[in-house]
Amino acid sequence: MIYKRFYVSIVIQIILLSLTPVLFLYVRSMPYMLVTTYSLIALWIMQIIYLIYYVNKINRDLSKFFNAFQYQDSTLVFNLQKENKAFENLHKSFNQIIHAFGKVKIEKEKDFVFFQHTIQLVGVGLLAFDSKGNVRLCNKAFKELFRLDDFQNISELSCLESEFPNFLVQLKTEKQKLRNYLIENRLLKLAIKAVDFRLENDSIKLISFQDIKSEIDKGEMEAMNKLIRVFTHEIINSVSPISFLSSSLINLYERNDVQNPQSLMSKEVISNSLLGLKTIRKRSKGLISFVDEYKNLTQLPQARFELFSVVKLFEHIEMLFREECQSEGIEFDVSVNDEIQELIADEKLITQVLINLVRNSIHALEGLASKQISLSVNESNPVSCIKVLDNGTGIPNELIDNIFTPFFTTKEKGSGIGLNLARQIMRLHDGSISVSSIPKSHTEFTLHF
Structure with missing residues (x-):
């Protein structure tokens, strides 16, 4: 048994405590044993005190053991050599637990150091504070972003903007906000996102600050380059034939800057001249139409939101394309989960988007034996x-x-503005449009509201 020695020791002490009063009564009857009588009384008292001390040793060891946990002291060691052998197994268990606790503490400290170094190297600004506004975490990126020194409470951030501390407190969990800040003549375009959690008995808010100005500028530059390439391609395609045609017409009327005699002005020359001028006029109108289409992209109407029936919207689209789909042999399918389903949007603009998408689908089905188009929600x-x-x-x-690039098209007579217009309309609705396609299989456009 693990604590056999302890039990034997207790039993022996109890026996001695029991025998001492008996011996005291025996000795007391002998007058010449007076000193021995008082010695037995003292011995009995000492035995009681020692027994109490001996039994309480477990409580003292437990107290030392729990205090070590309370103050996270992993240096406490129970000496197995000097201690009473009756407590050897208990002290051995205490030492093993303290050793395991020390290993856990070391691992925790290693993880904490790793975590601290990691958040300092992260390029995204991180700020965490408790319910009283006391800062629990603030990495280097956050301080560099706002050009700040050390601070203890978010109330000190009012130096950036008077309402900045209130904005941080009221920021909703996992809802991204885009904010602009002017810091030391630097314009920051920040994507700000927060998450709330509990740490022990306190609520903590962790907020990330990411400067997206460079990404936005890069995206705008790429979009501009694409647009310039499209414009260059379209204008060169129109201007080059106009230039060559103009040179040909000039050659009909003069050679080497010398005008031809009027006698050479035959009906054929006049006919060619009129044909060339009409061609120039037609191509010029094409350029004007191209510019007008670009202007339509940049002057979208304001969206007027209303609640309307999806069923009626789909019926309207189906009605518009019914005869064309029948003549082309296209199976047009409309799927609505519930007839009472509604949509909050600008009905006219969304109708325009769907018309463009269905029109593109019809063109994509040309030459196929089996043709299918479906609308669903x-x-x-x-x-x-x-x-x-x-x-x-x-x-x-x-x-x-x-x-989705303006004026980009794969169709011979396409304008290249339909899909870009659809994307801009969806942006007016704080939504988006996405596409997935497998060549020679299917294409699916999705409007996200």
Whole structure:
């Protein structure tokens, strides 16, 4: 038994305590044993005190053991050599637990140091504070972003903006905010996101600050370069033939800067001249139309939000394309989960988007034997997702990233503004449009509201 020695020791002490009073009574009857009598009384008292001390040793050891945990002291060691052998197993267990606790503490400190170094190297600004505004965490990126020194409470951040501390406190969990700040003549475009959690008995808010100005500038530059390439291509395609045609017309009337005699002005020359001028006029109108289409992209009307029936919206789209789909042999399918489903949007603008998408699907189905187009929505109400699916030729992988670029088109007579216009309309609704396509299989456009 583990504590056999302890039990034997207790039993022996109890026996001695029992025998001492008996011996005291025996000795007391002998007058010449007076000194021995008082010695037995003292011995009995000492035995009681020692027994109490001996029994309380476990409590003292437990107290030392728990105090070590309370103050996170992993240096406490119970000496197995000097201690009473009756407590050897107990002290051995204490030492093993303290050793394991020390290892856990070391691992925890290692993880903490690793975590501290990691957040300092992260390029995203991080700030964490408790319910009283006391700063629990602030990394180097945050201080560099706002040009700040050490601070203890978020109230000190009012130096950046008077309402900045209140903004941090009221920032909703996992909802991203975009804010602009002017810090030492630097314009910061920040994406700010927060998360709330509890740490022991206190609530903590952790907020990330990411400067997206460079990404926005890069995206704008890429979009501008794409637009310039499209403009250059379209203008050169129109101006080059106009230039050559103009030179040909001039050659009909003069040679080497010398005008030809009027006698050479035959009906054929006049006819060619009129044909050339008409061609120039037609191409010039094409350029004007091209510029007008660009102007339509930059002057979208204000969205007027209202609640309207999705069923009626789909019926309207189906009605517009019914005869064309029948003549082309296209199976047009409309799918709505519930007839009471509604959508919060500008009905006219969303109708325009769907018309453009269905029109593109019809073109993608040309030359196919089996032709299918479907309109569908998700199950939520109000609707948050509309899908337009066709089983057409699909979009090649190398072109799918460019289909929303203004004036980019794969169709011979396409203007290249339909999909870009659709994307801008969805942005007016704080939504987006996405596409997935497998060549020679299907294409699916999704409107996210």
